[in-house]
Amino acid sequence: MTLTETIQQLPASAGIYQYFDKDGHLLYVGKAKNLKNRVKSYFSFTPTLRPSPNLSYRIKSMIEQTITLNYIVVNTEHDALILENSLIKQLNPKYNILLRDDKTYPYIYIDYAQEYPRFDITRKIIDAKDITYFGPYSIGARDILNSIYELCKLVQKKGCLKSKKLCLYYQIDKCLGPCEKEIPNELYQKEIDKAIKLIKSKSKLTRELMKKMEFYAEELRFEEAAELRDRCERISRSEIKSDIDFASSENFDIFAVEHNEKRLVILKIFMRNGKIISSSHSITTLNNGFDKEEIFHRLLIEFYQQKPPIIAPILLQESFDEIDSVEEYLSDIFDKKAQIIIPQRGKKKQLIDLALINAKELLKNDKKTIDFKVENQLLELLKLEKFPQRVECFDNSHMAGMATVGAMIVYDNAKFDKKSYRTYHLDAKDEYSQMRETLTRRINSFEKNSPPDLWVLDGGATLLKLALDILESSGVNIDVIAISKEKVDEKAHRAKGSAKDIIYTKDEVFRLKTSDKRLQWVQNLRDEAHRCAIGFHKKTKLKLDQESKLLNLNGISHAKVKKLLNHFGTFEHIKTLSIEEISTVLNKKDANIIKNLYK
Template identity: 70%
Template sequence: MTLHETIKQLPDSAGIYEYFDKSGNLLYVGKAKSLQKRVKSYFSFMPTLRANPKLSVRITKMIEQTKSMNYILVNSEHDALILENSLIKQLNPKYNILLRDDKTYPYIYIDTSQKYPRFEITRKIIKDRDIVYFGPYSVGARDILDSIYEMCKLVQKKGSLKSKKLCLYHQIDKCLGPCELDVSEALYKKEVDLAYELIKNKKLLVKKLQERMLFYSENLRFEEALELRERIEKITRSEIRSEIDFATNENYDIFAISHSDSRAVVVRLFMRDGKIISSTHDFIALNEGFDEDELYQRVLINFYKDEKPPIIAPILVASEFEGLELMEEHLSRVFEKKASIKKPKQGKRKQLIELAILNANELLKKDKNTNDKKILFDIKELFDLQRLPNRVEAFDNSHMSGVATVGAMVVYEDGAYDKKSYRTYHLVAKDEYAQMRETLTRRVESFYKNSPPDLWIIDGGSTLLKLALEIVESAGVFIDVIAISKEKIDTKSHRAKGKAADIVHTKDEVFKLKHSDKRLQWVQNLRDEAHRSAINFHKKTKVKLDKESKLLNLKGISQAKVVKLLNHFGTYEALKGTSFDEIRLILNEKDARIIKNIYF
């Protein structure tokens, strides 16, 4: 069926639509209250099917590349919103804006129903009407909590009251000792009230920490002074200085977006009890232009996700965006109460928006990625990539004679390695090809919770490149792929020190660049980081496996039998979960009983 025929048959129903290019690559995922009306708005049908001349340059470019489409019907526009967001995160279409900020921000809370309550950290609602929350905090929540317990004589540990005995904290004057002593609730409340004040008043908290830091420094306790200095830095890092004080107990979540040609930044401010308590921001790559309406929707749906936040505040935005009413409907379901999203036009609430915009613009000015971007543009042009490789994943595998086989993925974004996003995999495959297939397939299976990158770099030649492209295509995901291999001389890899003769493989070409070429060095650095990560994980795994092997040897299971077990079950973890009868079939009844006694 042609694109024109598909459009003519679209139903007047809610759903999501997908546009594909001539190679079957996914270009865009959109939602619609009426698929028929929404999709037809993109096109002009006379004299031939073409892009509607009223469209933006970005969307016109997309429609010109669109050669086919698919659609999925759902029950409501709200269901379409949820499905659209899920597909964008999993498939990373070329023309959609993808946010990778999936963090949930912590809150400090106290259960006031307790006789001697304590302060704790949570990221979710605790179902109790007597809970009081403070936050959210983008950074420094743990540092604030640690400071509170150093300055206030509260019950320091959860189990302290149950012990009924005074502990070290009472001896060093950090706890009133209600576990054993008759401490009045009024006296304990004074300490709780002081903690309240310090949590709500960051300036007072920081001032007291600075006084302690100076005391430690004057008494030559430099390590403790340094620790406090680092804590102060964390507590103040997310703070935006502002003279705005509502002198009321008003709460607001404030969102503002600013952008350049290739980057956008979203700033979030959190006002609690009339004061801004924390802020956070994220840079977003604009691979194919800017769509403010789509970005605001992505920002809000990703920030609040599908869990009711501990503190529900009215939402202020810097722009009225298309889909605002739908987003209010969605968040009302999440909040279990009416959600409010407004663009303030005057007064102090407008000043909050202006403050957020000011900080967003300043962040764009200070964006340190100018130099890093040049190499990315050079890489995109040389290897004919579909999009700028802002986020890159590089893969390698490691083993020793088929033992302790592992895979590793490293992540590069915004000019630096994103080590918290690194992943390692225990593999069961025996040969290099199957190992890479297993590693890449495992990664694809996790796209639903960890969105795909712009580029994959594979440690290997044209065969592994073809494998990776097949996996990407079968998953329907939009990712560029390149591979890097060592030059072969007499069937052996050639690596002259400082002059690595590496070859870069793309879908259509093979590049033999000079060792001094910055673009080759960029790819080599990512490949080497993946190799380092794989080797390190292999070594750790090997040590662990050797310990398991020795344990079995000590109990009378010979090394030959251990190898036989691993050849059959793949890993010790799989062996541990195997039944007595299965092990008995591989070895014998006596050995099976020994093994089950070891692990259970």
């Protein structure tokens, strides 16, 4: 069926549509209340099928590449919003902008249904009555919570009341001792009220902490003083200073978008009870331009899809076409009226102006502090689809088939993102199967953790083709390159200080000079992945050796241990087996010994 025929038979139903190029690569995922009307708006049909003349340059370029169209019909426009967002995060289409800052933010909460309420942290709505939330906090939530328990005489731990006995916290005057003593509700409530005032005012909280820090310093308790100093710094870090005072208890979530030719900044500011309590931002590289309307609707859907405990009125700098449907969607998922406001004057407009000033400052500083020259050169050399803002690099490690592991390191915004590193215990025995297992497990996690712009593999053309085949079968759009040592006499050349590495792409092979910054950039990623894989392998091997030694001491030979591991994979699995299951590999006597050891 031709593209024209597919468009002509589209239903007038809600759904999502997908555009593909001549090679079957996914270009774009969109959603529509009416698929027929929406898709037709991209095209002119006479004298031949071509892009509509009123399209932006970016969308026109996309339509010119479109050869085929797929679509999925859903029940409602809300379902289309959710499906579109999910597919973009999993498949990383070329012309959609992937917003990577999809984390949920922590809230501090207190449950008044408890006899002696205490504060804790959550990232989602808790199904209980009488709960009050404070936040969200982009940074410092745990520091604020710890400070509250440092300064207020509250029940310090969840299990404190169960003991029915006064503990150390009472002895050091950090708790009133309701576990054993009869504490009037009014007295305990005073401590709660004090804590709430400190939570709502970072300046009051940091002043109290500074007093305590000075006391510790005078007592020569320098480690405790330094910890409080660092805590104060973290608590203050996410706060945007403002002279705007609403003199009320109004709450607002403020979103601002600012951009230049290459970079896009999204800034979020959270106002609670008339005061700005925290802010966060994310920066994205623009590969093919962008549509601000797409940014606003995807930003709101992604941020609120996690159902944070509080939905405040939303302030945006400008309106967009689908504002009504997004507002309706948010109202449905929260079961209360959501408000999206585009202020034109007054204090709400001042908040938007404040957000835009800060977003512009972030954009300006971003250009000064991050040099993407090498990445741009690499983009041109390797003919990458996208600027490699977020890169994942993979390596595997083992010793004679034992302690087989995989590692993934992440390079984001010109620095290593160690919180996003992942390590894997692998079952596969050969290098090819190990990489297939590692990459497949990563692909299976795309729904929770979106794909990067580029994969780098420690290996040659065979592993590169493996990765491309896996991605193609999954429909995911990621650039892939591989790097391997040059082989001399069938052995990898590892001359110290002059490592001759080869870079492979799907179309070409590059042998760059060792002084080439582009080669060094790729080598840096490969070496970090190698370091991570080797480190995890050593830990795994040490644990295996300890387990093996235990079995050896009890009469199970090294050969039998290896036989067990080859058959069952890991000691953790072996520990869960019955005597009969172990007996399928070893004799009954050995099975009894192993089972008794792991009772």
